[in-house]
Amino acid sequence: xxxxxxxxxxxxxxxxxxxxxxxxxxxxxxxxxxxxxxxxxxxxxxxxxxxxxxxxxxxxxxxxxxxxxxxxxxxxxxxxxxxxxxxxxxxxxxxxxxxxxxxxxxxxxxxxxxxxxxxxxxxxxxxxxxxxxxxxxxxxxxxxxxxxxxxxxxxxxxxxxxxxxxxxxxxxxxxxxxxxxxxxxxxxxxxxxxxxxxxxxxxxxxxxxxxxxxxxxxxxxxxxxxxxxxxxxxxxxxxxxxxxxxxxxxxxxxxxxxxxxxxxxxxxxxxxxxxxxxxxxxxxxxxxxxxxxxxxxxxxxxxxxxxxxxxxxxxxxxxxxxxxxxxxxxxxxxxxxxxxxxxxxxxxxxxxxxxxxxxxxxxxxxxxxxxxxxxxxxxxxxxxxxxxxxxxxxxxxxxxxxxxxxxxxxxxxxxxxxxxxxxxxxxxxxxxxxxxxxxxxxxxxxxxxxxxxxxx
Numbered sequence: 001x002x003x004x005x006x007x008x009x010x011x012x013x014x015x016x017x018x019x020x021x022x023x024x025x026x027x028x029x030x031x032x033x034x035x036x037x038x039x040x041x042x043x044x045x046x047x048x049x050x051x052x053x054x055x056x057x058x059x060x061x062x063x064x065x066x067x068x069x070x071x072x073x074x075x076x077x078x079x080x081x082x083x084x085x086x087x088x089x090x091x092x093x094x095x096x097x098x099x100x101x102x103x104x105x106x107x108x109x110x111x112x113x114x115x116x117x118x119x120x121x122x123x124x125x126x127x128x129x130x131x132x133x134x135x136x137x138x139x140x141x142x143x144x145x146x147x148x149x150x151x152x153x154x155x156x157x158x159x160x161x162x163x164x165x166x167x168x169x170x171x172x173x174x175x176x177x178x179x180x181x182x183x184x185x186x187x188x189x190x191x192x193x194x195x196x197x198x199x200x201x202x203x204x205x206x207x208x209x210x211x212x213x214x215x216x217x218x219x220x221x222x223x224x225x226x227x228x229x230x231x232x233x234x235x236x237x238x239x240x241x242x243x244x245x246x247x248x249x250x251x252x253x254x255x256x257x258x259x260x261x262x263x264x265x266x267x268x269x270x271x272x273x274x275x276x277x278x279x280x281x282x283x284x285x286x287x288x289x290x291x292x293x294x295x296x297x298x299x300x301x302x303x304x305x306x307x308x309x310x311x312x313x314x315x316x317x318x319x320x321x322x323x324x325x326x327x328x329x330x331x332x333x334x335x336x337x338x339x340x341x342x343x344x345x346x347x348x349x350x351x352x353x354x355x356x357x358x359x360x361x362x363x364x365x366x367x368x369x370x371x372x373x374x375x376x377x378x379x380x381x382x383x384x385x386x387x388x389x390x391x392x393x394x395x396x397x398x399x400x401x402x403x404x405x406x407x408x409x410x411x412x413x414x415x416x417x418x419x420x421x422x423x424x425x426x427x428x429x430x431x432x433x434x435x436x437x438x439x440x441x442x443x444x445x446x447x448x449x450x451x452x453x454x455x456x
Contacts, residue, residue, distance in 0.1 A: 033072075033073050033074040033075075033371070034073045034074060034075040034368060034371060035074050035075065036075050036076075037075065037076045037077065037078070038075050038076070038077045038078075038113045038114060038368070039077070039078055039080055039111065039112040039113045039114075040066060040077045040078065040079055040080065040112060040113065040114055040115070040116050041079075041080050041081070041082065041103040041106050041107070041111075041112040041114070041115040041116070041117060042062055042066075042079050042080075042081065042103075042115070042116050042117050043081055043082055043086035043087065043102075043103065043117055044056065044058050044059035044062055044117065045059045046059060046063055047059065047062055047063055047066065047079045047116065048079060048081045048086075049079070049081075050081070050086075054336055056328075056329065056332030056333070056336070057328045057329070057331060057332045058117075058326075058328050058329060058332070061118075061136060061328075061388050062116045062117060062118070064387075064388060065116060065118075065135065065388070066116045068379065068384070069372065069375065069376075072375050072378075072379070073371060073372070073375055080106060080111060080112045082101075082102045082103050082105065082106055084101050084102065084105065085101050085102045085274070085275045085307065086102070086307050086308065087101075087102045087103070087273070087274075087275040087276050087277075087307055088102050088103045088104055088115070088117060088119045088125075088275075088276075088277055088280075088361070089101040089102020089103055089104040089105050089275055090102070090104075090275055090279070090280055090283075091124070092105065098128075100128065101275060102275055103115045103117055103361065104125065104128065104129060104361065107128075107129050107361060107362070107363050107364075108128060108129070108363075110363065113362065113363060113366065113368065114360060114361065114362040114363075114366070114368060114372070115360055115361045115362075116360065118135050118136055118358040118359060118360055119277040119358050119359070119361075120138075120277050120280075120281060120356040120357065120358055120359075121359050121361075122280060122281065122284050123284070124280075124284060125280075125361070128364060129361045129362065129363065129364055130361065130362040130363065130364055130365065130366050130369040131359045131360075131361060132359045132360040132361070132362070132369065132372055132373050132376055133359065133373050133376050133377060133380075134357040134358065134359055134380075135358055135359055135360060135376065136328075136357075136358045136388060137355065137356075137357055137358070138326050138327055138328050138355075138356055138357075138358055139326075139327040139352040139353070139354065139355050139356070140278055140281065140324060140325070140326065140327070140352065140353040140354040140356065141324075141325065141326070141327040141330055141348045141349065141352050141353060142256065142258075142259065142262070142322050142323070142324055142348070142349045142353060143311075143315060143322065143323040143324075143325060143330045143333075143334070143346050143347070143348055143349075144254055144255050144256065144315075144322050144323075144346065144347060144348075144349060145255060145315060145316055145319070145321075145345065145346055146344045146345055146346055146347050146399060147252035147253050147254045147255075147347070147401070148252070148253050168235060171231065172200055175200060176193070176196050176197050176200050178437065179196050179200075180193045180196050182437075183196075185445070186444065186445075252401060254349070255268065255319070255320070255322060256268060256322055256349070257349060257351070258349065258351050259289055259293070259324075259353045260289070262293060262322060262324075263289060263292050263293065267320050268320050268322060269296075269300070269303055269318060269320050269321050269322070270293050270296060270297060270303060270322055270323075270324050271303050271304075271305050271314065271315065271321055271322065271323045271324065272297055272303065272304055272305065272323075272324050272325070273304075273305050273306075273307050273311075273325055274304040274305060274306055274307065275307065276307065276325065276326075277326070278324060278325050278326060279297075279304065281354070281356070282294040282297070282324075293324070305323075311323060311325075311333050312333060312334070312337040312345055312346050315346055316345060316346070324353065327348065327352065330348050331348065333346075334346050334347065334348065334399050335398065335399075338398060338399055344398070344399035345399075346399065347399045347400060347401050348400065350400075350401070360372065360376075
């Protein structure tokens, strides 16, 4: 498995290198270049060079993106980190004079020329800064504590539906009574009902057994036993298969499974990173779902988590916490925690809250906006998005859970109990053999009657 993982990472590294070569080999933009030195804002390592902070997915994307832009537009740069909050920022309510915090505040105060830290653009941001074309696609996702695996001591009973179990038990009792009735009428074979039941039960449980008394069995008895053994063979293999599938496909218990569950459960405490783009999106959105979530956050300001916090520890501090944030950042945080603790303590729900496009930001009316937009469009045509996606695989979380393991309803589950419709063939065979044995039984009775009449 380790060799396979190494090979896969090597293959994706080769793909990333191929995309980079293709990007760097495209024709240079015939338009004007910058030919200068830019002040660039970032708050992720390695560009920000923050002490005691690890590199995540977003930081890797930023470093690769600024390298490509600087090469094609021929500019040098220096990195400026926002001094107040390590986020894109929001309107500064404490000052109330139109100022902003974070990276956007740096742009408004003419402290930087552009941001390599990307994010979604909203109407409020568009009013104060220039926004480039789309650079990266990201999602708003929900991070939850890693779920506990559900166990069910009676899970083996779920291999068949209720009515299937009833029909199976009924069929076995029909076989028992048929053997007993044939033995009594023909005065052949075992006539003790208890012994016949023990025989059928022992054979059904794989313990073997035989019925031997008085003399050989009649053909009718043999047909009943044959139909019983054939049905048992099919049912046992079906039971074994479905039971193994149920055991090897664990079901997990999640705090919530979607943003709708967050709204429906008043006990859930949705956490959002303070001053983040996620907060801005929930705050400015007119979507009823977003509004309801933010009303709960607004009523309890403690649900706004500082970006400098250990997000996994904050999430796990309360069993009712869920963290709504960027999928790229959440994935990196989970992987960082996994490398530190060597266990999965959090995961991301497969169902995302929203998909959003992310752009770069420049000063309002900047002379660089048109140049950077043209170059970004050329790079996107050359496969920039594919290159960025394939180059961050080493930061992908290993704690993801397949969406199929989260299904709750019987209709949605990949594995479901075997129903009468699934097993109609074996029960049809049961009925056919029972009818056949009855016909043979009547024939044997007529044969015995004829011999008796001829004897006299």
